[in-house]
Amino acid sequence: MLDATGNYTGQIADRATAHADGLWHKAVVLFIISPDRQRVLLQKRNQSKKLWPGLWDVGVGGHVDAGEFGYQAIVREAAEELGLQLSEHDPLFIGCSTSSQDLGSIKDNHFNEYYVLERDFDPSTLALQVEEVDEARWFDLADLTTRIQNNYDGITDEAGCWQYLLKYLEA
Numbered sequence: 001m002l003d004a005t006g007n008y009t010g011q012i013a014d015r016a017t018a019h020a021d022g023l024w025h026k027a028v029v030l031f032i033i034s035p036d037r038q039r040v041l042l043q044k045r046n047q048s049k050k051l052w053p054g055l056w057d058v059g060v061g062g063h064v065d066a067g068e069f070g071y072q073a074i075v076r077e078a079a080e081e082l083g084l085q086l087s088e089h090d091p092l093f094i095g096c097s098t099s100s101q102d103l104g105s106i107k108d109n110h111f112n113e114y115y116v117l118e119r120d121f122d123p124s125t126l127a128l129q130v131e132e133v134d135e136a137r138w139f140d141l142a143d144l145t146t147r148i149q150n151n152y153d154g155i156t157d158e159a160g161c162w163q164y165l166l167k168y169l170e171a
Contacts, residue, residue, distance in 0.1 A: 022107030032059035044135040070113035083127025091115035
């Protein structure tokens, strides 16, 4: 766990405790984009998820486990959620932010790390983690940008996250 300024506390808690007590912890996001930067791979969150069930979300996301660095967590999460095998050198770190949301029973206080993977593949070849992901598919960048502008139409409303992606694609 971390304190509100991002320093390690030495405390270890599971996800349920961290969210129930509003403990600060690290989360990671992997944007998967096509090499021509015109498509973004999104995953559709499983209907049983507590947050944003059935909505389209970033390619990969998750929490950093005790003893892990963010890049290690993103490699693990990519394998778990999509069956996508990455090396520690594949994801490109592009930045970080904090986010704090009170969602009723979930108090989500994150230090977010953002990564990008530029790769092209057929999403039907992915091995989706059925408890987490219902579907994965490519979205045209123009379609995704329109969804963001239209109050996050059909996608998660994590504004800071999507802004990181758009900023990266502008570069």
